[in-house]
Amino acid sequence: MNKYQRVAYYPGCALEGTGHAYNASTKAVGKALGLELHEVADWNCCGAMEVKNVDPQVQTYLSSRVMAIAVHEMNAKVVMAPCNGCYHNLKKAEYDLANDEASRQVVDRISKKAGHETYRAGTLETIHALDWIKDGIGEQELKRRLKGSLKGLKVANYYGCMYTRPRHIFPEKDRGPGSESTSQPHFMDDLLAAAGAQNVDFPLKTACCGGAHTLSDSDTSTKLVLNILQAAEAAGAEVIATECPTCHSGLEMHQVRAEKVLGRKTKVRMLYFTQLLGVALGVGPRKLGVHENVSDGLALLKEKGLA
Amino acid sequence: MAIHEKSLIRPEDLKVQDKVVLDGVDVSGHWSTFIQSRVVTDYNEALEEEISALPGGEHIHRCWQCGSCTNSCTVNAVNPDFNPRFWIYLVRMGMESELLRDKDIIWQCVSCNKCTYACPRDVMPEGVMKATAHWLELKGHVPKSKSTQFDEEFTAQVVATGKIEEGRIIRNFFARTGQPLLQDWLLEMAKRVVRRLPFKQGLAMGWAALFRPRTRKWAKASAALGEYIHEQEARNRKALNLE
Numbered sequence: 362m363n364k365y366q367r368v369a370y371y372p373g374c375a376l377e378g379t380g381h382a383y384n385a386s387t388k389a390v391g392k393a394l395g396l397e398l399h400e401v402a403d404w405n406c407c408g409a410m411e412v413k414n415v416d417p418q419v420q421t422y423l424s425s426r427v428m429a430i431a432v433h434e435m436n437a438k439v440v441m442a443p444c445n446g447c448y449h450n451l452k453k454a455e456y457d458l459a460n461d462e463a464s465r466q467v468v469d470r471i472s473k474k475a476g477h478e479t480y481r482a483g484t485l486e487t488i489h490a491l492d493w494i495k496d497g498i499g500e501q502e503l504k505r506r507l508k509g510s511l512k513g514l515k516v517a518n519y520y521g522c523m524y525t526r527p528r529h530i531f532p533e534k535d536r537g538p539g540s541e542s543t544s545q546p547h548f549m550d551d552l553l554a555a556a557g558a559q560n561v562d563f564p565l566k567t568a569c570c571g572g573a574h575t576l577s578d579s580d581t582s583t584k585l586v587l588n589i590l591q592a593a594e595a596a597g598a599e600v601i602a603t604e605c606p607t608c609h610s611g612l613e614m615h616q617v618r619a620e621k622v623l624g625r626k627t628k629v630r631m632l633y634f635t636q637l638l639g640v641a642l643g644v645g646p647r648k649l650g651v652h653e654n655v656s657d658g659l660a661l662l663k664e665k666g667l668a
Numbered sequence: 669m670a671i672h673e674k675s676l677i678r679p680e681d682l683k684v685q686d687k688v689v690l691d692g693v694d695v696s697g698h699w700s701t702f703i704q705s706r707v708v709t710d711y712n713e714a715l716e717e718e719i720s721a722l723p724g725g726e727h728i729h730r731c732w733q734c735g736s737c738t739n740s741c742t743v744n745a746v747n748p749d750f751n752p753r754f755w756i757y758l759v760r761m762g763m764e765s766e767l768l769r770d771k772d773i774i775w776q777c778v779s780c781n782k783c784t785y786a787c788p789r790d791v792m793p794e795g796v797m798k799a800t801a802h803w804l805e806l807k808g809h810v811p812k813s814k815s816t817q818f819d820e821e822f823t824a825q826v827v828a829t830g831k832i833e834e835g836r837i838i839r840n841f842f843a844r845t846g847q848p849l850l851q852d853w854l855l856e857m858a859k860r861v862v863r864r865l866p867f868k869q870g871l872a873m874g875w876a877a878l879f880r881p882r883t884r885k886w887a888k889a890s891a892a893l894g895e896y897i898h899e900q901e902a903r904n905r906k907a908l909n910l911e
Contacts, residue, residue, distance in 0.1 A: 378834040404883065406831050411823060418896070573780075576818065585778075
């Protein structure tokens with residue numbers, strides 16, 4: 362059995378809130394593809410982008426607790442996180458616990474006081490939803506299971522910051538053919554192309570949306586997002602495919618803000634890559650939460666005859 | 669522009685002569701921009717050590733000033749005055765008064781980690797930016813930035829309940845920073861969200877706002893984290909010789 366067939370699932374806080382549609386569509390796609398998810402019991406926040414600024418070791422502990430539960434209470438070998446923030450923080454904790462004695466000591470001390478097993482580096486593999494589908498199913502099998510096609514849909518694939526940076530926490534990337542690239546990521550491109558989408562040549566795949574300061578420095582975020590939206594449109598995209606709830610809501614929020622505050626209107630719609638895959642797999646748009654998106658993806662899918 | 673990083677030279681340090689002829693050659697215009705010489709005496713020799721003592725600043729000593737951080741910087745592309753390479757230089761030289769001229773923008777680092785990706789010396793410039801921003805706040809040179817207030821609100825909720833509820837974070841953050849919740853663009857966004865949202869889901873969101881999501885069996889972790897954060901705060905203040 363493929364080791365990604367049955368994985369521990371760490372949705373994270375955003376997927377219980379603004380990223381609800383990403384949660385729903387990830388589960389729906391897993392179901393359609395026969396991939397099993399088992400949610401980590403009593404999980405906590407990974408620390409997102411904020412906690413490390415108060416103290417980095419607190420973030421390391423928070424992420425390690427989630428991994429400790431997956432290993433010691435679920436006997437899991439693999440944990441999948443669809444959110445770039447969660448995925449990044451678990452990877453960062455894994456790296457620090459493998460390489461830094463101070464991190465090991467702090468995490469051990471807090472874990473003991475909190476009354477649970479300490480997570481040890483090397484006992485769990487953290488993957489992203491993209492790895493899960495790309496390596497758990499692959500393009501060939503995905504094609505075989507399609508019930509429709511995204512034919513004619515022009516897509517810009519947007520990966521954001523935390524899926525590839527900093528590269529030292531992703532030792533499995535940049536390993537040549539078959540592995541993900543940190544400078545030119547392509548897993549999402551590959552999957553959506555297999556589902557029939559026409560990927561446009563998009564230069565800002567790993568540009569920053571200003572997500573960390575989306576509310577505390579809104580003007581900067583709006584400029585950064587507007588740049589991404591306009592570049593996608595200039596490349597001919599109708600849709601920006603996303604794989605992170607913070608990027609996704611950042612793009613949607615600042616698209617509205619750019620329109621209201623700067624008077625710069627853009628038409629490109631944001632859809633989670635799992636929503637797009639779900640459509641191609643014949644799952645109804647409502648089940649994929651397309652109606653929850655702020656930018657009206659449903660209207661576009663109808664226009665294209667996909668919904 | 670002849671001098672690439674012109675924004676580094678303050679206007680008052682530039683000496684422009686409209687008409688200069690040397691040995692019969694007219695060198696006015698572009699080439700007649702001279703930098704006023706000056707003497708710096710107020711070094712803070714402890715500056716690098718202090719920044720190094722704060723989380724994120726540990727590797728600042730590795731920097732050899734190649735400028736890859738500034739070249740790759742997301743915020744630098746929006747504001748050329750945002751210059752990590754230059755600030756690392758100032759910190760290492762102890763030029764505190766120069767650094768303080770940029771005190772109001774250093775917090776704007778968006779943590780995209782492009783600098784950390786590009787850095788050939790593993791300085792981890794993103795961490796150095798955070799350490800420098802914290803140093804400015806701890807030393808009282810600047811009030812807590814909106815970003816810091818957001819981080820503190822967020823962390824307090826995680827420590828208390830194990831999870832966050834986005835609506836509560838936003839409400840508390842806006843209240844704390846004195847911003848109105850009823851902003852044009854926020855209302856417009858809310859309108860667009862509600863338009864297509866089924867009633868049941870709206871109800872679920874209201875439920876989450878009233879009854880905060882919590883991690884079960886969190887009390888001991890919460891206490892241990894609170895204690896640790898308190899310890900670290902004391903440690904950081906001590907490293908900067910603060911009361």
